[in-house]
Amino acid sequence: MPIDLRPHAIAVGGDAVARDADGRVVFVAGALPGDHVQVEVTEERKAFARADLVAVLAAGPDRVEPGCPHVRVGCGGCGWQHVEHGAQRRLKRGLVTEVLERQGKVVDPVVLDGPDLPPNGARTTLRGLVVGSRFAYRRRRSHDPVTVADCPIAHPLIDELVVEGRFGDATEVTLRASARTGERLVVVTPDASGVRVPAGVEVVGIDELQKGHRAWFHEEVAGRRWRVSATSFFQARPDGADALVAAVRDAVERLAPDAERLVDLCSGVGLFAGTVGAGRRVVAVERHRPAVVDARHNLADLDVRLIRASIGSWRPSAADVVVADPARTGLGKEGVAAVAATGADACVLVSCDPASLGRDAGLLAAAGYRHAGSTVIDLFPHTPHVEVVSGFVRPEGGAGRG
Ligand SMILES: C[S@@+](CC[C@H](N)C(=O)[O-])C[C@H]1O[C@@H](n2cnc3c(N)ncnc32)[C@H](O)[C@@H]1O
Incomplete structure (x- = not known):
């Protein structure tokens, strides 16, 4: 039987969060905070439920008519076509702030917006x-x-x-x-x-x-x-990759202005090693063989030592700053231990999942690194995907020094 809900928040992954008459949390795909919606519960768990949107009874201020005609026939390619562009950016910034506070235990985190990238005609x-x-x-x-x-x-x-x-x-x-x-x-x-x-x-x-x-x-x-x-990772749009490089460069220059030795973890075809690393001694760690072969080609003119290894099996080398751009699972315990073992007092983390950012921020804090600001780069407009560049610094003699 359909029930009426008034979502009040957005969850990681892009669903709206509401409470039913019993106070139970209900996640509703396709709904937004401020909407009044009718939903059908599709999954019941002890602590929460999931529901499908049946009807929007009254649209909240962030809801727009999807610009893409395929959403109406059920295309799941985007997920947030019904969210106004500026509101997408605000909601993503809010999600990042929330995970940093809740999971990372960061007090009043500074979270900024990156450049406003065009939402259409850009994905490569x-x-x-x-x-x-x-x-x-x-x-x-x-x-x-x-x-x-x-x-x-x-x-x-x-x-x-x-x-x-x-x-x-x-x-x-x-x-x-x-x-x-x-x-x-x-x-x-x-x-x-x-x-x-x-x-x-x-x-x-x-x-x-x-x-x-x-x-x-x-x-x-x-x-x-x-x-x-063919199978090497590259950022999904070049203007977004430009913005990421600029944000990582800003963070490195702000947090480790004199850094001579840079470690690039999860270096792919060498994007950060070849830009932010230029003029420094770089160690780049990447496990996917074709990407390492590309990086060898792309970085031939620079002082970069390429290591084909998984972070967990890499023997950390000394560094002044670490740039890490892991897959959705984030750095995890292993990755944070590797960052700390380099002795670097600054780490710039590129996260493509807010939940893993929150967890990594908590692990980095336990290793003595303090959050020093995040910038949300909206690489995937019209979707709830969040890409964020975060700086972390470890005061000299900080806890957890490896
Ligand atoms: C999000 S991509 C970033 C690549 C590069 N920084 C860029 O911006 O183009 C993540 C990269 O990490 C690599 N990777 C994933 N898990 C890894 C691990 N445990 N150890 C080393 N590399 C890993 C993947 O092969 C991929 O190239």
Whole structure:
């Protein structure tokens, strides 16, 4: 039976938080603080419930009509198309502040907004399913696919692949492009048979990559050219990557102005080692072999020692500052122990999940590092994904010195 709720907050992951008549917390996808909504409870747990939105009885101040027509047919690609652009930024800043306070035990954290990046026409990487040889997203709150005629958040070079690409019998596809060099690469699972894309677009099957075939494209960010192999990570839009580099550079210059030795943990193809690290002695640690090979190519002119290792098996070397950009799981105990063992008194952490930021902030505090400000970089507008650059400093002789 549907119930009426008035959400009062946003949770990590983007659902609205409300309380039902019994005071139990209910998470509602698609609702917003300030809305009055009718929902159907879909999952009941002891401490909370989850519910689907049935109707918006009265819209709150942050709700807008989704700009993308595919949301109406259930596309789950974005998640926050119904949230006004400025409100998206405010809600993300609020989430970061909350996790730093609640999980990181930071008192009155300073959390700033990065530059206002355009919400549409910017994404240079899209991952999707293939249905009837067409690109598809997952349907909202489902594993089922939904094909889309186009994708407004995608860069035009990627959107053309969504519109015109035919991906044969593939099951999954990753569309990659450089906004600045125009190169495009399509990575198809399991193989590239029957794929049709516009002329000049390189196509590679996962089967070929597994046999040792190499394929890459080049992007330009922060004044440098980056080779990015088919499976190497790269930031999802170059203007966002510029903004991340600027935020990391600002934090390093503010917290460790005299740093000569920089450790770049989870260095990928070398984005921070090759920009913020330039002019310093750098050790870069990355576990994905193709990314390390790219980094060797990208950083050949710089003083960078590349180590292919997982953070947990790396023997930390001495550093003045650590830049760490881990996967969604965050640094965790192992990563924070590695940061502390470098002896660095400053750490700049790039987090792509607020929950792991909160936990890492708590672990860093236990190792003697104090939060010294965060900047939210809105790399993924129209989605609840949060990217944040945070500085941490350890006063000389701080607790937990390794
Ligand atoms: C979010 S990406 C960041 C890469 C790079 N900093 C950039 O901005 O392009 C995270 C990177 O960490 C690597 N990685 C994930 N877990 C790791 C671990 N335990 N040890 C070392 N590298 C790891 C991934 O392969 C990936 O390249």
